[in-house]
Amino acid sequence: MxxxxxxxxxGMPMTDRDGQDADxxxxxxxxxxxxxxxxxxxxxxxxxxxDGLTEPRAHLVWELSQRGPSTQRVLADALRVSPRNITGLIDGLVATGFVTREPHPSDRRATLVTFTEQGTRAAAKMAADHREFAELLFAGMSDAQFDGLVAGLDVVLARLRAAVAAAWGDSTTSDEEVERP
Amino acid sequence: MxxxxxxxxxGMPMTDRDGQDADxxxxxxxxxxxxxxxxxxxxxxxxxxxDGLTEPRAHLVWELSQRGPSTQRVLADALRVSPRNITGLIDGLVATGFVTREPHPSDRRATLVTFTEQGTRAAAKMAADHREFAELLFAGMSDAQFDGLVAGLDVVLARLRAAVAAAWGDSTTSDEEVERP
DNA sequence: TACACTCGTGAAGGTACTTCACAATGAAGA
DNA sequence: TCTTCATTGTGAAGTACCTTCACGAGTGTA
Known part of the structure; x- marks a missing residue:
């Protein structure tokens, strides 16, 4: 990784320097x-x-599957990387047969990144794997246990979002558009 | 990232293909x-x-702080990357003043990667940040909530470990030595 | 002493990322 | 219409991380 x-x-090896919260x-x-x-x-x-995908390419495939055919600019914003980097990722995905670059119907500068059949299949598999994985992790837990976990995660998530927002600009979920008045 | x-x-946009578990x-x-x-x-x-650290370098610094002066071979095993890669990471850390390469007292082939003062400080800061971060996430939660969260995570973790172990060799925590009889 | 193994690194190569520069295009104002 | 400014995607150059292969130096053992 x-x-x-x-x-x-x-866990940390506790220096217990100031002794608080020793456990x-x-x-x-x-x-x-x-x-x-x-x-x-x-x-x-x-x-x-x-499946022949690296992490960044898979991330791109996922975004593309959620947005449908997109310009590279849109994908760059979605993944929060430079447009130049998207060019490289798309190059790789084109070379391995997951997507194609189609001409944009109304803007001759732009290209529409579009799934091939293989790309569509890969995206579908990712979705299926996601479901299956969630099932693996949580299925069969008692309602109480599951609810306790989710509630705890909610708290942690809220604090985390607040902390991140405080430390740097917002963009809560990490794949939101950057919008500032 | x-x-x-x-x-x-x-969350997934639910294809509800087979209808089960629709929520x-x-x-x-x-x-x-x-x-x-x-x-x-x-x-x-x-x-x-x-702090002038990249992720892989920070990871190395952390391992080094837990093991004390180590050979590059040991670090390679700990981080589960190739020894050659460790050479490069150490090169970077040496250049930026976090560690030095000291001669191994009993094996002239090996070097002992050792913290500089700056490296020691960086490791200490990482530890402090870790504590502070845990505090930020969990402090002030009710005992019930906290315990529920931890219990849920325990279950998930157990399943996750089992799944990973089933799919590939073991090495549970991801930084264990590889040992097979 | 000879053999096999280990340690770290040079060489070569791949992916992912960045910034800067630029041609082609689009959009909007004078 | 013509000019100007913004935007799209990509070449060029550079960094970091990672791999495998080859190899010289050093160890350990029979």
Whole structure:
């Protein structure tokens, strides 16, 4: 992988410098969250490699499947990378047969990135895998347990969003358009 | 970022092809988990950049802080990347003043990667940030809520570990040594 | 002493990312 | 209409990370 998440999956060795909170429940919980993130990412990445997709390309495929044929500019904004980088990713996806570049009907500068049949299949598989994966993780949990988990995640998520928003500009979900009055 | 996690943070648009589980609670929960992972990763990465560290280099610094002066071979195994890659990462960390290469006292082939003072400070800051971050996410939650979250994460983590182990060799926590009888 | 193995690195190559420069095009005002 | 300004995508150049292969230097052992 690559993700920084991997950096500290296992609990901190507690320096207990100032002695507060010596059992470190919070650190352990953070460790859990990080490990979940690592494992999910690992699983996804390896699965994608089997289908001939790298992470950035898969991300692009996913966005494309949600938006339909798009200009590279739109994709760049969606993935929050430079337009130049999209050119390279599309080059790769074209070379491996997932998408094609079609002329934009009303703007001759732009191209419409469009799925091939293989691309459509890949996107559908990603969606199916997502469902299956959610099932694997949560199916069969008691309602109480599941609800407790979701409620906890809600709190964490809210705090996380607030923290990120406070530290840098907003863009809450990480794939929103940047809009500022 | 980079992480594939980013691919599908928001819930799936339910094709309800076979109609089962039409409300998609599981998909939504997975979306939550993914978004948490994305935001944490984003936050960490940006914080590191401020300290002059990239993700892979920070990961190495973290491992080094947990193991003390180590050979590059050991670090390669710990990070699960090729020894050659470690050479490059260490080159970068040496150039930016975080570590030095000291001669190994008993093996003249090997070098002991060792923190400079700056490196020690960086590792300490990472540890402090980790604690602070856990505090930010979990402090002030009711015990019931916190316990519910942790219990849910436990279940998810167990399933995840099992799934990963089933799909590929084991190596549970992602930074274990590879050991096979 | 000879053989096999280990440590770190040069060489070569791939992907993902960035910024800067630029030609083609589009859009809107004088 | 003609000029001006903004936008689209890409070439060029450069960085970081990662891999495999080859190899010289050093270790350990029979």
């Amino acid at each position: 690559k993700s920084l998440l991997e950096v500290r999956a296992k 470190d429940r919070f650190g352990a919980a953070l460790g859990q969250v990080l490990e979940v993130a690592i494992l999910i990412n690992e699983d996804m990445t390896k699965g994608l490699a089997r | 980079k992480s594939l996690l980013e691919v599908r943070a928001k 998609d609670r599981f998909g939504a929960a997975l979306g939550q988990v993914l978004e948490v992972a994305i935001l944490i990763n984003e936050d960490m990465t940006k914080g590191l950049a401020r």
